[in-house]
Amino acid sequence: MSPVTALWKHWASGSLQPIELTAVRKTVLSESGLLSQITCPHCWHRFEPAETLWASAHPRLYGDARLGPDVQRRFLPTRFDAGGNAIDSQGSFCSEVCCPKCHLVIPRTMFELRCIFYSILGSPGSGKSHMLATTTWQMRQAMGQRFKLSISDADPDSNRQLNESEERLFFNEHPDKLAWIPKTEKEGELYQPVQFGDETIWYPRPFVFVVQPLADHPQTEQRDEISRAICLYDNAGEHFLPGGESSISPATQHLNISRGLLFLFDPTQHARFREACKADSSDPQIQGTGRSHRQDQILHEAANRIRTHSGLAQQQKYGKPLIVVITKMDAWAPTLWPEWTELEDPIRDSKQGIAGLDNTLIEEVSHKLRTIMAKLAPEFVNAAEGFAEKVTYIPVSALGHAPEEDPETGMLGVRPQAVTPVWAEVPLLYLLNQTSTGLIPSVRRSAV
Ligand SMILES: Nc1nc2c(ncn2[C@@H]2O[C@H](COP(=O)(O)OP(=O)(O)OP(=O)(O)O)[C@@H](O)[C@H]2O)c(=O)[nH]1
Ligand SMILES: [Mg+2]
Ligand SMILES: [Zn+2]
Structure with a gap:
């Protein structure tokens, strides 16, 4: 018995x-x-x-x-x-x-599995929801074949919204018609109300994935040590604005337990980037008057929240990785970084039969982007490097090209058949590589 x-x-x-x-x-x-x-x-x-x-x-x-x-x-x-x-x-x-x-x-x-929390943050409209949908879609493609890992939804119900966003972009029945992922609303579907006496607290809905080695993974015997649950959130950008969080809406408290931060910096929301790219870009986000958020202040605000909750002193630096994801590469790179069309894939298949991440390439790209950022958005580089010990700049295009304005609704949409993500999965893979031993290995170019 x-x-x-x-x-x-x-x-x-x-x-x-x-x-x-x-x-x-x-x-x-x-x-x-x-x-x-x-x-x-x-x-x-x-x-x-x-x-x-x-x-x-x-x-x-x-x-x-x-x-x-x-x-x-x-x-x-x-x-x-x-x-x-x-x-x-x-x-x-x-x-x-x-x-x-x-x-x-x-x-x-x-x-049962150790869980890693990561935080995705950025201003309203910086591209968080589109990137998250594209990242998970791209990860599902690369994980099995190349990294010999399985990635699955820990709970299909709680990942439902994310699955729907992936379907809109990659499994759409009308691939030639304009589609979009709606703006994430505060207290919308991605938030859950919980009653504590007379007070309603709104918690963000987590997306949880399980990553485990497949049978042909070289370390499949250490399955229990390597496997992880990964937990992410898709906040409404407003929650990151100064004053955007309160005791009844503790939407961004995951920042405090997060193993690493993905800050989405959107150049189309920065007046100097927009000005520099106007002549070459047809993206409505560059051409229009555009919304300009002080993205450096959003980062300062997040840094303050982390310092307050974790007791990190003002002069102490945040020791976990801060990845600055420079979104909408298709909009700004043709003007500011023409080499983007030759950007290589940093996932490299190696002789060991399992892919690894070419960190040298990622760091070289980061170095080049830092130069562009330091020229056009020095206030942001100061904010990032003043806060965190290790800052990596990674460019991403979730869509691969500019969205179009729907004449009827005025919404910006994309035709799913034209979606061609560039480096969308790289920031999360790099975070996994930096913070979780064994899941995503590094590979040196000579070893390939
Ligand atoms: N050019 C270009 N536009 C993009 C890209 N990704 C997203 N966008 C546009 O950026 C806008 C905002 O994207 P979202 O993903 O909704 O932004 P968000 O950060 O989730 O915004 P909130 O939900 O308001 O916090 C949309 O109109 C998209 O069409 C991209 O890779 N390239
Ligand atoms: Mg959103
Ligand atoms: Zn709880």
């Missing part, structure tokens, strides 16, 4: 006291090879698996204090089946596990 079954039988005989119930929960959860501490991807609360709430499954058990009447009631279990799944008060077997603080459902893989 397995220890879990023995404990369950013990419980069924009614002989367990409340103090022992905690021990039962602990044993049931540790039996299944769980991590000792979990970070909730919704509210970032850290807790032990024994504190986990479960969502009841019986149709009569509806209504939750945090999440409202339409949600199955959350409860701390006292009974488990032989497989370690909780049994609700009506005897139904439950499968969904939830955070003890916010009560939102957490993908079960986050209890």
